[in-house]
Amino acid sequence: MLFVDYKTWFADDILVKADRASMGHGLEGRSPFLDYRLFALCAGMPAQYKRTFRQGKVILRQTAKSLLPAFVLARPKRGFNAPVSSWLCNEWRDVAEAAFSPASVVTGGLEPQTVAKLWEEHTLGRRNHGFQLFALLMYLLWHKKF
Numbered sequence: 001m002l003f004v005d006y007k008t009w010f011a012d013d014i015l016v017k018a019d020r021a022s023m024g025h026g027l028e029g030r031s032p033f034l035d036y037r038l039f040a041l042c043a044g045m046p047a048q049y050k051r052t053f054r055q056g057k058v059i060l061r062q063t064a065k066s067l068l069p070a071f072v073l074a075r076p077k078r079g080f081n082a083p084v085s086s087w088l089c090n091e092w093r094d095v096a097e098a099a100f101s102p103a104s105v106v107t108g109g110l111e112p113q114t115v116a117k118l119w120e121e122h123t124l125g126r127r128n129h130g131f132q133l134f135a136l137l138m139y140l141l142w143h144k145k146f
Contacts, residue, residue, distance in 0.1 A: 085130030
């Protein structure tokens with residue numbers, strides 16, 4: 001699994017995002033755990049040093065135990081996602097409102113009431129439907145163009 005991640009996800013996804021985000025702010029980003037010597041060492045380690053049934057990064061957590069407080073080591077993993085919820089309510093609001101109009105939604109083969117409910121809940125802050133609405137927006141824009 002590590003090899004597949006190394007060959008696909010790292011190079012084609014997460015490292016690209018980190019590179020673009022750092023360059024966009026004039027920062028030099030570093031990925032110290034991708035040093036080829038460390039990577040080779042970890043690739044050769046038995047799986048039980050890397051992850052247990054309940055927890056990943058086992059050897060890293062054990063190594064950092066004397067350096068970091070316990071609450072830091074116990075934190076769950078957090079993702080690195082685009083702020084689509086914010087985009088929909090701010091920079092892309094006009095585009096989204098046009099795309100989510102009843103006529104546009106019907107032309108795209110969707111149910112206007114359902115999309116309107118998602119949009120209303122999202123814009124009023126009742127629920128975060130950002131990723132669903134973003135997917136719908138991309139579909140509707142694609143449908144309109146093609």
